[in-house]
Amino acid sequence: MKNSLIFLILLLFGCSAIPPQNFEGKTVFNQEKRVMLGVENFLQNHLSLVRGKRVGLVTHPGGVNRQLKSTADLLFENPRVHLTALYAPEHGIRGTIDAGKKVKTQIDPKTRLPIYSLYGKTRKPTAQMLRGVDVLLIDLQDVGIRSYTFIYTMAKVMEAAAEYHKEVIVLDRPNPIGGVAVEGNLVQPGYFSFVGMYPIPYRHGMTIGELAKLFNHQYQIHSKLTVIPLVNWQRKMSWADTQLPWVPTSPHVPHWITPLLMGATGSIGELGVLSTGVGYTLPFEMIGATWINGERFAKVLNRLNLPGVIFRPAYFKPFYGIYKGKVCQGVQIHVTNVNTFKPFITGIHLMKTSMRLYPRHHLFRKSSRFNMFNKVMGSNHILVSLQRGYPVSQIEAAWQNQLNYFKKVRRKYLIY
Secondary structure (H helix, E strand, O other), X not given: OHHHHHHHHHHHOOOOOOOOEOOOOOEOOOHHHOOEOHHHHHHHHOHHHHOOOEEEEEEOOOOEOOOOOEHHHHHHHOOOOEEEEEEEOOOOOOOOOOOOOOOOOEEOOOOOOEEEEOOOOOOOOOOOOOOOOOEEXXXXXXXXXXXXXXXXXXXXXXXXXXXXXXXXXXEOOOOOOOOOOOEEEEOOOOOOEOOEOOOOEEEOOOOHHHHHHHHHHHOOOOOEEEEEOXXXXXXXXXXXXXXXXXXXXXXXXXXXXXXHHHHHHHHHHOOXXXXXXXXXXXXXXXXXXXXXXXXXXXXXXXXXXXXXXXXXXXXXXXXXXXXXXXXXEEEEEEEOOOOOOOHHHHXXXXXXXXHHHOHHHOOOOOHHHHHHHHHHHOOOHHHHHHHOOOOHHHHHHOOHHHHHHHHHHHHOOOOO
């Protein structure tokens, strides 16, 4: 009776006796223990690390604090920080440059500082670029997928810092798709590239600060590295759990959940046969083509009962890119449970299903696209296995021993 009265009083005063929940039905984390970003932790507690030093900053549009103020502006306006240079990864400091397009060295219109390009003629800072810098701060929002280039820009900066005796401070950020699940194959010798520089899984389950430690020690970069950790972040958190605002990290990553979908469809887009929604309003959320029957495609995919996902028949017309201006049919990928969804394996099922239903429109008919596909996938194993008709379970089993070994190595570098 007493509990009923309390509940009635709470309702009358517009309060809820039930803890607030996010869209996944999980209790939202206590506001008093909200996640503090690495940049916020640095500015509040670690400015002594740059006292009397000239600072260079590697960042992009996702480098913001909880109030959405850019790290470049926060450092530039702070009297205790002597910011002297900016460094731009893929897509540029302001995020306006398309994937794969070169970034130009220029002057930042807001701070009037030089912006040195790390995605143009060079991807590693030169002695000239570092001449006026003592310490390099890195504030890049990664997406948790191996083929995203920001983590390799970080690695190249660390290499240059070791070579030219500069310090590196990584301002840590959450892995938006969580820090528990680790999935996919490891990059094999002969397939290392700027979308896969090290033998790590497609979904690595690490923060960018943890990756910095892994790269620095496991792969022997040996820079003078400091990682400013997150506060109150937990490995089980998705981005929604952090209650942080999401800023697109690149033009086709508009939402925090996009990286999960990218993990399923990003590699498929490299083949140039199926649209992945890039060029439409739902990048990486669609799989389709002019020759697909959406109802049939969805029905067959849903029969697989893949964890954490439902496929909806869909029509769409891309505004640019493959099938521009043409009506496509296919599916929209709806993630129903971010904790059980396996993007990498789902992507292989998508490819195998397309090949089985539409053999006349074979995914691997454009041999000119094989090189980039294999680089993104980390080897030619998946391409060859699909061509030979191997079951997905057999394809996945081939990399399990290496994945298990990585998981053991990974533990040494986890911060949280």
